[in-house]
Amino acid sequence: MNKPLRIGTRDSELAMWQAETVQAQLARLGVDSVLHPVKSTGDIILDKPLYELGITGIFTKTLDIALINGEIDIAVHSMKDVPTALPKGMVQTAVLEREVTNDVLIHKGDHFLLDENGKATIATGSLRRKAQWLHRYKNHTVTDLRGNVNTRLIKLIENDWQGAIFAQAGLKRIKLLPKDAMELDWMVPAPAQGAMVIVAMQENQEAVNASSQLNHLPSEQATTIEREFLRTLEGGCTAPIGALATIKDQTVYFKGCLHALDGSKELVIEKETTLAQIANFGKRCAQEILDNGGKELMQNIKDEQNNPVN
Template identity: 35%
Template sequence: MQKTIRIGTRASMLALAQSNWIKGRIEAEYPQCTVELVKIITKGDKIVDVPLAKVGGKGLFVKEIEEALLSREVDIAVHSMKDVPAELPDGLHIGIITQRENPMDAFIATKYRSLAEMPTGATVGTSSLRRKAQLASLRPDLKIEDLRGNLDTRLRKLDEGRYDAIILAAAGLNRLNLFHRATFCFQAEEMLPAVAQGAVGIELRRSDEDLLQMLSFMSHRETTLAVRAERSYLARLEGGCQVPLAGFATLEGDTLTMTGLIAPVDGSRLLKAVRRGPAADAVAIGLQLAEELLAMGGREILEEVYGASIK
């Protein structure tokens, strides 16, 4: 059994909360094991004044951490799975996915209890193209403005009056004990979440089989199957975390149901489709859903965003 485990993590409050949660679980399971956090600044952390969609590229919040894994500076990496690109570097894999937190988006405002209460022209802050498109479809009369920064920074900007409301992931609020700030959570029918939103994954070197076995007690079957479907869908659409697409899978018994969405940023049309099948076919269900949406017109929408063709 490995006596010391070094966790590579971003230095944001949320990333540290997630990594400390994993640290606590390992130490509780293996009291004789020492777990250390190694803080790593990523490109996405350095660029705080430009919408991520304009920065381009994938892996803005994981690349430097993966490099530390490959160079053996750290033993594992803890990620918000919605930030992890569909393709990983050779030699690395997401070995463990823990039980999913609330995957939905939360509405936070100081004056309004709901999106419906907001007056025409009110300002909503988000830099997510996925959220922008769905908000524009729900309330085309609102002003949607870019909002960057860590979770605590975004809340501060709201409190300073720069926005009338902001949209954040409910999972992040829960993990920082800030869910009381949320006025309500959107239902999936209103605001489909990002692929793997609410799920935390542990990335390891493929060669570290003993370490994977040691940490396997944290793996959650239902979340793992849902995230597999969502990430196969993401891979087929060549998407990162900042493109106008969404995907959400759930399990009921042994049946997996997944809903996908592709939309132009202005929300002028939302392409949605649903696929279901045996949970064992999770990867295939995600791929089939992606193909269906591409055929419905999603290919043209994404090619315009990417500035390149999709096979």
């Protein structure tokens, strides 16, 4: 490009790390770039749970507008924050090589977990994490926790909660992962958790061509399956949905789940296929969930969200 590629990003420490990583990888390809940090609505409104804000792509909308207005050339996102349907004219150009996918518990002593009948308060702003935690620990209380990674860690220190749940990838990237963090290997992550994605306007061919060189095919294939599963289940509704596709040799292993908001019900699917047969694999897995109680569960979730109990 004649002019530096303008990279749009949120202004949190983690988002800036991600954008700087993209900038460094572009530089290795001989592509000059500059960073354009912005603050998203999701970073500004911190006193309400995300699902109550009713905005699709709350962490990406500000950058979407900047792309559409031609203020930036590409945007870098945590892929799990990106809606499965991009705005008209916008395309996914690259999925970078994925980091670890699992969630971790940052805790103040893990003794409370040894007693399944014990009481504890765990913090998270994620419906998925809340539902999966309550399904496993029925006597625990889950409280809402919002803000960027740094803000959430400070809130955990300041409150009398026993722990808070984070994506391991985010903490690892900005070197804030405690040595005693508990890996939650039983918790199914958010679709595309641990992955970074680049988007651009399709008409901006220079930006598309430059950034598409950073695509990591196995990460793209896995996240495509997971997001297909999410899109098929969602139906325009925010729900506790987990999905993880892993690729080994030429085989794809998939695990997906849907929970009731309070964790009282769980639907799980585990399937495998070959790389040659991954077209619509995520959709097929989601359809199996829907056909085995998922339709009714999704309707219950929508009803609860439309008619919240005060």
